[in-house]
Amino acid sequence: MKPHMNEDVHERARRLIDMERVEGLTPADRSWLADHLAACEMCAGSAAQTEAALRALRTASVSLPRGLAASAQLIVRRRAEELRAQHARNVALVIGCTLSWVIGVASAPLVWKVCAWLGATLDLPRVVWVLGFVTWWFVPLSVMGLVVLWLRRRWESESPAFGSRWEGR
Ligand SMILES: [Zn+2]
Structure with missing residues (x-):
């Protein structure tokens, strides 16, 4: 499935996966990435990993004791x-x-x-x-x-x- 793809293509895919989270993608980049992820197991796995890590982070920040988070916030403020x-x-x-x-x-x-x-x-x-x-x-x-x-x-x-x-x- 991927013998014709060189390293640069996967690097571009990783870069776009990160960019999607931070600054968003242009429609052209988005459709290119979707096509690549559909064709490349390796990059699809990396995208899934990124998604899982972000979800874990969100869950962790929600499940922090409310009092702890609030007092930490107060100290910082x-x-x-x-x-x-x-x-x-x-x-x-x-x-x-x-x-x-x-x-x-x-x-x-x-x-x-x-x-x-x-x-x-x-x-x-x-x-x-x-x-x-x-x-x-x-x-x-x-x-x-x-x-x-x-x-x-x-x-x-x-x-x-x-x-x-x-x-x-
Ligand atoms: Zn790839």
Whole structure:
């Protein structure tokens, strides 16, 4: 029945059997597979095995103790929520830092001009107003750093998972 069939044909059949479960088949592939399974015992057996394995899996998941499944689900959901909250906080921190940088960089030329103008108007030595500019540059960064530190400390005291490194307190 199968001497004329080469290995590629059976490989294609196996691939289509798996694909049928995951993403579905085109009508052409479906009819090709049906023809092949009707003609090839080996692949028909493999298809039956796949079907049986999937059925066993479905049965097993149904017969799990309901309480066990529910509590496992609850644990997973809680952990997912925890991770999501932590992620949101980290994202907020990154956005805050980035924003402070962007604002700092964007306004730098303007502040430089203001400092230069102040220096010229007040007849200050160049080093004074340049220092003023540099100080302005670092102030938002230091403030942002303090805010980040303070927020982290507060979050860590709120959430035990987040603050596992602060257990000494
Ligand atoms: Zn085959």
